[in-house]
Amino acid sequence: MKGQKAMPLEIVTIPCLSDNYAFLAHDATSGQTALIDAPEAAPILQALDDKGWTLSHVLLTHHHWDHVDGLSGILEKHPAQVVGAAADAHRLPSLDLQVVEGDSFEIGGEQVQVLDVSGHTVGHVAYYMPQSAAVFTADSLMALGCGRLFEGTPDQMRASLSKLAALPDDTLVCSGHEYTQSNAKFAITVDPDNPDLKARIADIERARAAGEATVPSILALEKATNPFLRAADPAIQAHLGMTGARPEAVFAEIRGRKDRF
Template sequence: MPLEIVTVPCLSDNYAFLAHDPDSGDTALVDVPEAGPILSALSDRGWRLTQVLLTHHHADHVQGLEEVLARHDARVVGAAADRHRLPALDTAVAEGDTVKIGAETGHVIDVSGHTVGHIAFHFPDSKAVFTADSLMALGCGRLFEGTAPQMWESLSKLAALPDDTVVYSGHEYTKANGAFAMTIEPDNPDLISRVRDIAEKRAANQPTVPSTLALERSTNPFLRAIVPSVQAGVGLSGADPAEVFAEIRSRKDRF
């Protein structure tokens, strides 16, 4: 059976995720912005937390960990490259390593750019990828530590996953991201439709995360640096996609 995945809103605009294997009863938590909503979600479902998967070291992704571990005896998994600034890890992983939730195998992907050492977790059998602040709904994380070519390489890895992969990203930034995306591709019919859908969901206080990779590829400007019309729109026709991405990221930083 595929993993049962629950989106847990935290803080003002963060998301954590619970991934539950019904056969074994194992449950993994992806990132820990705050403890209260996560503990409530576990209690409401009667799930036991067996492991915590950390994507990167920023406080709004790890700061609830101590309180969660006080209630659940779970193993903590995070990037070996980020071990010096993550909470204490039971298992340190790098790209190419795997993690297990019940019988399902997840693959670790290095998606450095937002931070150096940021990782994503891809579970192909459940068609799910947990991307936190790398690939986001209609956006990508600001480049606090990495370079534009580094982030473009990371996004390209994620873009190579199957179309029906569901993208579980770390923040409810989609409405603002959509407003920016419209400045890059104002005539993109898929984007126009998505922005309308986002407005309806947010008006009803519904999350816009997760999304699908197919939707991101057709609307997210940060994945579309290879598209000739996008290149032309930012005055960089025929340029290296990493250069086009850098221009789009720079424009978003100033937006």
């Protein structure tokens, strides 16, 4: 039946610039392919050529240059529908589809749900694909971290992260940067007795020594190890001297410490 899909989308991770990631999500049946964020044209065009895919959609998460600057070069070769937040339309490249939280649209029969994840910027969105069990979070929820609060407040970011943490545990978290190793060095300072975090740090060090990416990650692992998702955890609160404090206040303290780290 129309709108039904037998298989999840094929997701490809593309390193860009010095530490950015873009992603392709491809439906083999329809041939439709979405690009999530456009940091740099050349590696994305190469990935499309290598796969023999034609771009149908570009999904932009937020306005920062390192997520949009490659778009014009990509569209020259692959005219595609550009999707982004209505709230950010005034500072994003020209959008063909403006979206807000609660909106959904289809790529190759796969439903794409729009989530407002403001905090890093106001107007930042994430794209959740339930059937493929993937969420494209850019600089909101990151591997072992979250984006710096350039525009939003700690309460906004914690609300955004809580929204993402409520997704199924097996969700693939496709975030925007290879910051995991540096995030790990901070995480252990606020959650030093977490065995899951210690094991993850060892895995990260092995992966990076081998030149392997640490993104995407799995949401269950983020919930077990990412301090920005663990502001209500008694061990972290005790370590920070904030036992019983509001999670919002603990989150703000963790974010402040990371900014100064």
